[in-house]
Amino acid sequence: MPELRQNRFTKEWVIIATERAKRPKDMVVLRAPRSLPSFDPRCPFCPGNEKSTPPEVLRVTAPNDSRWLVRVVPNKFAALQPELTPRRVVERSHRTVNGFGVHEVVIETSDHSQITPLMPDSQVASVFRALKARCTDLSLDSRIANIIIFKNHGVDAGTSLEHPHSQLIATPVISSQVRSRLHEALRHYDDFGECMFCSAVEEELQDKSRLVVVTDRFVALEPFASFTPFCTHIYPRRHMANFADISGEEITDLARVLRLVLAKLYYGLHDPDFNFTIRSAPAECAGVKYYHWYLSIIPRLTRVAGFELGSGMYINTVLPEAAAEFLREVDVESAAAPDKPQLVTAAAFESGSRG
Amino acid sequence: MPELRQNRFTKEWVIIATERAKRPKDMVVLRAPRSLPSFDPRCPFCPGNEKSTPPEVLRVTAPNDSRWLVRVVPNKFAALQPELTPRRVVERSHRTVNGFGVHEVVIETSDHSQITPLMPDSQVASVFRALKARCTDLSLDSRIANIIIFKNHGVDAGTSLEHPHSQLIATPVISSQVRSRLHEALRHYDDFGECMFCSAVEEELQDKSRLVVVTDRFVALEPFASFTPFCTHIYPRRHMANFADISGEEITDLARVLRLVLAKLYYGLHDPDFNFTIRSAPAECAGVKYYHWYLSIIPRLTRVAGFELGSGMYINTVLPEAAAEFLREVDVESAAAPDKPQLVTAAAFESGSRG
Numbered sequence: 001m002p003e004l005r006q007n008r009f010t011k012e013w014v015i016i017a018t019e020r021a022k023r024p025k026d027m028v029v030l031r032a033p034r035s036l037p038s039f040d041p042r043c044p045f046c047p048g049n050e051k052s053t054p055p056e057v058l059r060v061t062a063p064n065d066s067r068w069l070v071r072v073v074p075n076k077f078a079a080l081q082p083e084l085t086p087r088r089v090v091e092r093s094h095r096t097v098n099g100f101g102v103h104e105v106v107i108e109t110s111d112h113s114q115i116t117p118l119m120p121d122s123q124v125a126s127v128f129r130a131l132k133a134r135c136t137d138l139s140l141d142s143r144i145a146n147i148i149i150f151k152n153h154g155v156d157a158g159t160s161l162e163h164p165h166s167q168l169i170a171t172p173v174i175s176s177q178v179r180s181r182l183h184e185a186l187r188h189y190d191d192f193g194e195c196m197f198c199s200a201v202e203e204e205l206q207d208k209s210r211l212v213v214v215t216d217r218f219v220a221l222e223p224f225a226s227f228t229p230f231c232t233h234i235y236p237r238r239h240m241a242n243f244a245d246i247s248g249e250e251i252t253d254l255a256r257v258l259r260l261v262l263a264k265l266y267y268g269l270h271d272p273d274f275n276f277t278i279r280s281a282p283a284e285c286a287g288v289k290y291y292h293w294y295l296s297i298i299p300r301l302t303r304v305a306g307f308e309l310g311s312g313m314y315i316n317t318v319l320p321e322a323a324a325e326f327l328r329e330v331d332v333e334s335a336a337a338p339d340k341p342q343l344v345t346a347a348a349f350e351s352g353s354r355g
Numbered sequence: 356m357p358e359l360r361q362n363r364f365t366k367e368w369v370i371i372a373t374e375r376a377k378r379p380k381d382m383v384v385l386r387a388p389r390s391l392p393s394f395d396p397r398c399p400f401c402p403g404n405e406k407s408t409p410p411e412v413l414r415v416t417a418p419n420d421s422r423w424l425v426r427v428v429p430n431k432f433a434a435l436q437p438e439l440t441p442r443r444v445v446e447r448s449h450r451t452v453n454g455f456g457v458h459e460v461v462i463e464t465s466d467h468s469q470i471t472p473l474m475p476d477s478q479v480a481s482v483f484r485a486l487k488a489r490c491t492d493l494s495l496d497s498r499i500a501n502i503i504i505f506k507n508h509g510v511d512a513g514t515s516l517e518h519p520h521s522q523l524i525a526t527p528v529i530s531s532q533v534r535s536r537l538h539e540a541l542r543h544y545d546d547f548g549e550c551m552f553c554s555a556v557e558e559e560l561q562d563k564s565r566l567v568v569v570t571d572r573f574v575a576l577e578p579f580a581s582f583t584p585f586c587t588h589i590y591p592r593r594h595m596a597n598f599a600d601i602s603g604e605e606i607t608d609l610a611r612v613l614r615l616v617l618a619k620l621y622y623g624l625h626d627p628d629f630n631f632t633i634r635s636a637p638a639e640c641a642g643v644k645y646y647h648w649y650l651s652i653i654p655r656l657t658r659v660a661g662f663e664l665g666s667g668m669y670i671n672t673v674l675p676e677a678a679a680e681f682l683r684e685v686d687v688e689s690a691a692a693p694d695k696p697q698l699v700t701a702a703a704f705e706s707g708s709r710g
Contacts (some may be wrong), residue, residue, distance in 0.1 A: 002435055002454025004528060012531040015454065017434045079372045079662075079670045080357055093551075093558055094579055099357025099370070150661025158660025169662055173359060176367040177667025180535070196448075203448055224449055277665030298664055305513025306505025307434075307524055309653055310632030312532025315434045 005225035008188075008196060009181055014225045015315045024318055024326035027229050027301050029270040034154075036113040036162060044076075045107045045163035057104060058133060060126045070126045071107040072134055078103035079169060086143050086172035100143060102170040106130055112163050116153065117259070117266035118336075119164070125255035127166065131278075132251065134168060135244040139283035144170040146178060146282040149243070154273025156300040174282055182281065182291055189290035197292030201235050210324045213260055217253040220261050222320035222327075228302055229318035230269065230327070232261055234295040242286035243278050243293045258295065260332060265299055268330035272299040360580035363543075363551060364536055369580045370670045379673055379681035382584050382656050384625040389509075391468040391517060399431075400462045400518035412459060413488060415481045425481045426462040427489055433458035434524060441498050441527035455498060457525040461485055467518050471508065472614070472621035473691075474519070479610035482521065486633075487606065489523060490599040494638035499525045501533060501637040504598065509628025511655040521631075529637055537636065537646055544645035552647030556590050565679045568615055572608040575616050577675035577682075583657055584673035585624065585682070587616055589650040597641035598633050598648045613650065615687060620654055623685035628655040 003016045044052035053073040060070040074082070080101025089096045108127045109119060116124065135147055151166035152159035188196035204210055204221050212232060213220040220234045234257055236250060246254065258276075265272060280293040308314050358371045399407035408428040415425040429437070435456025444451045463482045464474060471479065490502055506521035507514035543551040559565055559576050567587060568575040575589045589612055591605060601609065613631075620627060635648040663669050 001439075002456075004452040004454060004526070006450035008448055008450075010531060013452075013526075013528050015434050015456075015526075017454075079370050084356075093363055093555060095361035095363075097359040097368075099359065099372075101357075101370075146666075148662055148665045150665045152660045156658065158658045167661070169666075171359070171368070171370075171666070171668070173368050175666045175668045176365060200448060275661035275664050277661050279665065296664075303511065303513045304659065305507045306522070306630035306632050307503055309630050309651075310505045310634065311501075311503045311524075311526070311530045313526070313530045 007223070007225040007227070008200060009184060011184060012225075012227075013313050014227050015313060016319060017315050017317050018319060024229075024268075024322055027269055027272075027318060029272045029301070031270075034115070034162075034271055036115075038111050038113040040112045040163070043112055043161070043163050045071075045105075045161065045165060046112050047110045053105075053107075058130055060130055068110060069123065070109070070130045072130050073105055073107065075103040075105050075167065080171065097172050100172045102138060102141075102144065102168070104134060104168050106134075106166045106168070108164040108166060115164050115266075115271075116151070117262035117271070119259060121252075121256045121259050124259045125252050128246070128251045128255055131166070131168065132244050132246055135242075135280075135283075138168075138170050139244065139286075141170075143172055145284070146171055146174045147280070148277065149280070150275060150277040152275055154300070156273035157275045178282070181279070182285065185290045185292075186288075195239055195290055195292050197235060197294065198239055201237065209321045212264070212324055212327045213257050215253055215257055217250050218257045220257055222324040224320060226316055226320040226323070227314040228298060228316055230265060230272075230297075230299045230301065230323050232265075232297040232327070234258060234261065234297070235292065236294070239289070240293060241281035241288045241291040242283060243280035244283070245286060254295070258297075261297060261327070263332040263336070264327045264330040265297070267332060267335040268327060269299065269301070272301055274299045362578070362580040362582070363555060364539060366539060367580075367582075368668050369582050370668060371674060372670050372672050373674060379584075379623075379677055382624055382627075382673060384627045384656070386625075389470070389517075389626055391470075393466050393468040395467045395518070398467055398516070398518050400426075400460075400516065400520060401467050402465045408460075408462075413485055415485055423465060424478065425464070425485045427485050428460055428462065430458040430460050430522065435526065452527050455527045457493060457496075457499065457523075459489060459523050461489075461521045461523070463519040463521060470519050470621075470626075471506070472617035472626070474614060476607075476611045476614050479614050480607050483601070483606045483610055486521070486523065487599055487601055490597075490635075490638075493523075493525050494599060494641075496525075498527055500639070501526055501529045502635070504633040504635070506629075506631050508630070509655065511628035512630045533637070536634070537640065540645045540647075541643075550594055550645055550647050552590060552649065553594055556592065564676045567619070567679055567682045568612050570608055570612060572605050573612045575612055577679040579675060581671055581675040581678070582669040583653060583671055585620060585627075585652075585654045585656065585678050587620075587652040587682070589613060589616065589652070590647065591649070594644070594647060596636035596643045596646040596648060597638060598635035599638070600641060609650070613652075616652060616682070618687040618691070619682045619685040620652070622687060622690040623682060624654065624656070629653060630655065 004013050006013050039046055056071055056073050058072040059068045080099050080103050082102050084100040086097050086100040147170045149168045201219050210222045223233050276297045278295050281291040359368050361368050394401055411426055411428050413427040414423045435454050435458050437457050439455040441452050441455040502525045504523045556574050565577045578588050631652045633650050636646040
């Protein structure tokens with residue numbers, strides 16, 4: 001029987017359509033595996049082509065080594081421009097702000113072929129260190145109201161350059177979606193005197209059925225009202241509203257957990273296109289007790305159609321509990337072993353699809 | 356210079372990225388034209404295969420002709436099931452409703468190849484008459500809270516069957532997105548004592564720059580804060596909150612306006628995939644002075660990426676005013692003339708892309 005479930009954080013309903021349900025293994029991506037060279041002379045993000053990008057904002061290097069591990073550069077095709085003073089204009093019913101903003105690219109690795117799901121954990125940690133540094137720095141600019149961190153992996157996820165990179169866009173407004181999430185969280189806090197995210201994580205740790213990876217510092221899980229198949233959240237266990245408050249130890253652990261979840265998706269579903277985004281409170285709310293940042297991974301396995309556009313509700317054909325069980329059972333270490341093929345075998349899928 | 360514009364109805368911001376802007380003609384779809392037979396013996400929606408669908412709910416026929424013009428049937432792969440009593444369960448933080456709902460398909464024509472943009476206006480009117488009748492009927496069912504009407508045209512718009520059809524899904528809840536739109540409209544009414552949609556249409560009629568088609572009864576325009584290229588709204592000029600209150604004359608006119616706009620998109624952009632949806636107030640709010648239904652057409656020319664998922668804001672690379680000018684200049688009659696090719700020539704695009 002289908003079931004409607006309500007997302008606690010947005011109050012939006014999701015239809016879990018078990019009648020038309022797909023088993024997790026039916027979501028495996030059917031296409032030729034991606035095959036990238038480790039160096040592409042035409043790629044603006046590859047070493048040696050540093051002059052193809054606007055001047056670097058930040059560089060991460062290894063000790064005693066001049067080569068870069070991670071570079072942060074302004075987006076050459078930026079959606080917004082940093083050399084402006086934001087000005088809001090109200091003219092009859094029209095509300096506009098000129099296009100002030102910051103749009104930066106984090107080049108995650110010098111290796112063109114090293115996609116995030118297969119990166120060393122330490123490299124992912126360097127990316128998060130760069131992101132934290134940029135957020136901390138940009139938060140000092142009073143023209144900026146909010147910073148969105150995101151990654152597009154693959155054409156279906158909206159990427160145009162295949163060299164592994166993530167991005168941030170700092171805007172002079174707080175979007176209505178972000179405002180609404182803060183508002184719902186505040187209502188919960190006023191009602192129950194607790195952070196609804198801390199409370200949700202505790203409940204999920206007790207329930208166990210939707211857990212994917214648990215460490216001392218982070219919990220990765222399939223949300224109860226997951227809007228798409230295999231949407232996965234990673235929550236810090238320590239209460240923090242703003243991503244930039246993450247500690248060094250937490251960065252190391254987040255990198256490990258994110259990399260493991262992405263590798264499970266990579267081996268389990270055959271390298272799906274995906275996005276991730278960090279749902280952080282704006283810096284102006286960094287200290288609040290009611291909001292809690294988390295990282296949301298959205299594999300792009302389905303298409304948005306007219307019902308979703310018209311209602312805001314989604315139809316998810318994979319039960320979150322089944323997706324969690326499937327991901328728990330993907331054995332990344334044996335899938336990645338050098339004497340094994342790079343993608344899991346049919347037998348592994350069968351075991352993953354039980355129930 | 357890019358510009359942020361705020362959607363009046365949702366309060367969400369859109370980035371109009373004129374720096375990375377595309378001219379309207381750059382959005383022309385590059386792929387082989389769709390070519391469908393007028394009859395496909397394997398198609399469950401083609402005449403003669405009526406038994407492949409669940410029993411008909413409604414049939415539109417011509418006078419003195421037993422053949423059907425439009426059929427409405429339950430969706431064989433329904434997301435929700437009508438044989439249930441909706442029951443809301445609150446268990447700790449989890450909110451669920453069992454999967455009660457109605458999911459119907461409107462088979463728009465007996466001709467497999469007759470896509471909506473090329474349909475006779477009278478056929479489109481028959482589709483709307485069927486939709487109105489179904490809404491009126493379903494609104495009597497107290498288990499139903501809201502009805503979403505939508506169409507998916509093409510694979511990128513989420514369709515799986517190519518025979519022209521639209522759909523409706525009736526849900527036992529009002530989605531958060533719909534609630535939020537009603538709430539914003541009510542706030543405006545309380546502030547200004549007017550329907551914000553009536554007022555927006557008046558303002559657009561004076562401004563003229565975003566108009567596409569205007570008749571005595573309907574106005575088609577590109578919204579000021581359009582979230583994607585060529586998103587087009589069609590508003591009834593008479594105040595009505597609920598779609599089912601549309602009159603017979605209005606149906607005739609809406610069919611003509613919708614068909615003309617879809618034909619402009621078809622000839623102007625080379626048959627893009629698209630969705631449309633009717634943003635109606637739920638039946639329980641049918642009489643309200645603050646909300647106003649409209650039809651929203653969303654050509655699927657771009658992909659949603661991590662920024663949109665993370666912020667709720669969209670980046671639109673086509674200026675709404677340029678899209679409106681382009682669509683005004685697409686001459687559907689000459690493009691459709693039998694001695695002309697079925698798609699407009701390069702010269703026509705050039706003239707459409709001025710400014």
